[in-house]
Amino acid sequence: MRNRSFHLALLFAISFIACKKNNTIETPAPDDNANKVYAHILKLGFPASEIVDKPGEFIVEGDISFSKDMVVPDKVSTEQYYTGSLVSSTKVTNIRLRVDATMSSMASEINSAIAQWNAVPGSRIHWTVVTGTYDVLIINSNLGNGVCGSGTFPSGGNAGGTIRINKNYIAGNSFAQRARTICHEMGHNVSFRHTNWSSIGESSATAVPGVGGTDASSIMNGGQCGSGATVLSTKDKQAAAVLYPL
Ligand SMILES: [Zn+2]
Numbered sequence: 001m002r003n004r005s006f007h008l009a010l011l012f013a014i015s016f017i018a019c020k021k022n023n024t025i026e027t028p029a030p031d032d033n034a035n036k037v038y039a040h041i042l043k044l045g046f047p048a049s050e051i052v053d054k055p056g057e058f059i060v061e062g063d064i065s066f067s068k069d070m071v072v073p074d075k076v077s078t079e080q081y082y083t084g085s086l087v088s089s090t091k092v093t094n095i096r097l098r099v100d101a102t103m104s105s106m107a108s109e110i111n112s113a114i115a116q117w118n119a120v121p122g123s124r125i126h127w128t129v130v131t132g133t134y135d136v137l138i139i140n141s142n143l144g145n146g147v148c149g150s151g152t153f154p155s156g157g158n159a160g161g162t163i164r165i166n167k168n169y170i171a172g173n174s175f176a177q178r179a180r181t182i183c184h185e186m187g188h189n190v191s192f193r194h195t196n197w198s199s200i201g202e203s204s205a206t207a208v209p210g211v212g213g214t215d216a217s218s219i220m221n222g223g224q225c226g227s228g229a230t231v232l233s234t235k236d237k238q239a240a241a242v243l244y245p246l
Pocket of ligand 1: 063064184185188194221222223
């Protein structure tokens, strides 16, 4: 009897050790880069309550994607409003946009959005549709109810790499609103934040020098999926010319 208890105890001890060992092996090490990305998002002034943890990315304010393996910039100079991280002055003159096959049915809306950005007076921003090597891929993605699309901020001097459009969700919107969604997300990919950041609860944002403040006409106002401004406002254009001057 005594022997049996001893064996049982030993068995428990072994299985406990085995379990522990297993845990050590199987539990992935905490993902340092994801933690860094999370800290970076907070540093940009986004409140924790606006950050949604998804596999492989954080989604902020519904439509801004931060990849968990993104390169986090060392310094964040937190200005209409931008991330402090710009597309390089050479790259911004030729942002190659590839339209994924899933988005080819919205080619007209995409071209309309491109035409708006390319027509900003005094700005170097220039988008071109390509079929080969690209800087930004625009792709259809089911982002759930209420989200029209998502963009990605620039990093390392490159435009944000992806724009996702909730195609089925916006299909019922007017042409102008569909093009707005695309134009808005393109703005994120060249560093624009939501102009109405303060009213959506962000603690800080870097104002584009000389072009801060609120602007009800800004295409970069967030949370206006299907109802917001459909053309770049005067201040949107001024901001684009300040950040990316000719
Ligand atoms: Zn947005």
